[in-house]
Amino acid sequence: MIDTILFIIFAIVAIVSGFNLVLQKHPISSALSLMGVMGSLAVLYLLLGAEFLAMTQMIVYGGAVMVLFVFVIMLLNAGTEKGSAKSWFAQIAGLPLLLCLVALLGFLIRSVLPPFRHVEFGSWVGGTAEHIGQLLFTTYLLPFEVISILILIAILGAVVLARKEID
Amino acid sequence: MEHVPLSWYLILSAVLFALGVAGFIYRKSVLTVFMSIELMLNAVNLSFISFSYELQRIDGQIYSFFVMVVAAAEAAVGLAIILTIFKNRGTLQIDEVDSMKL
Secondary structure (H helix, E strand, O other), X not given: OHHHHHHHHHHHHHHHHHHHHHHOOOHHHHHHHHHHHHHHHHHHHHHOOOHHHHHHHHHHHHHHHHHHHHHXXXXXXXXXXXXXXXXXXXXXXXXXXXXXXXXXXXXXXXXXXXXXXXXXXXXXXXXOHHHHHHHHOOOOHHHXXXXXXXXXXXXXXXXXXXXXXXX | OOOEEHHHHHHHHHHHHHHHHHHHHXXXXXXXHXXXXXXXXXXXXXXXXXXXXXXOOOHHHHHHHHHHHHHHHHHHHHHHHHHHHHHHHOOOEOOOOOOOOO
């Protein structure tokens, strides 16, 4: 029972924050809404038994990425965005097409795919740090190493792009 | 109804993804477009973890972990690119940066 209530609360928080992200005019409001989405998604991961990923979500997204966003918004002094003319196609067809996308995905999930099991909090805890680590360092060792090189390249790229030219 | 069906999680993921697409298409500030991309990545992560619960295997969680790492790298490089755009052009409006447009 308690997990149903938790799911409903945090799903509502996630959807409201998502709408707020799209509708707010100031980037800092959008950034705070994004933080709401990420926090509630971390709780949903916990309900699905992914403990390690819930904590990673909070640390990596809620901590590092959001600090980076807020830092850049403050640094660039980004103000309210000016509404400019959108293309007529996006104005007329954008919202109906998006609703079609959601309806199609919902139909696919409810009717086409085989019925899913029910989520019972605590009945399956597969995502502890022990299990993730074991799989990460045996089966997925090569992708893990490749992705560490990717991170290294990203750091170098960020430094090269953002440095100040010294003449 | 005692427990939540897993399809609700997947529908939540679809709704969040659609919101991300809406933000990506409608917003005019580079920073907000970038945040919408992060929202879409998060929605996909949620469905990876839901399918991981359905199959009772943690491979899906590993993929989700990789998506998180790639998103962090992308955020670092993307925000550096935004800094460079602002330094060179003095604007954050996405439709004023159109020199590669036909």
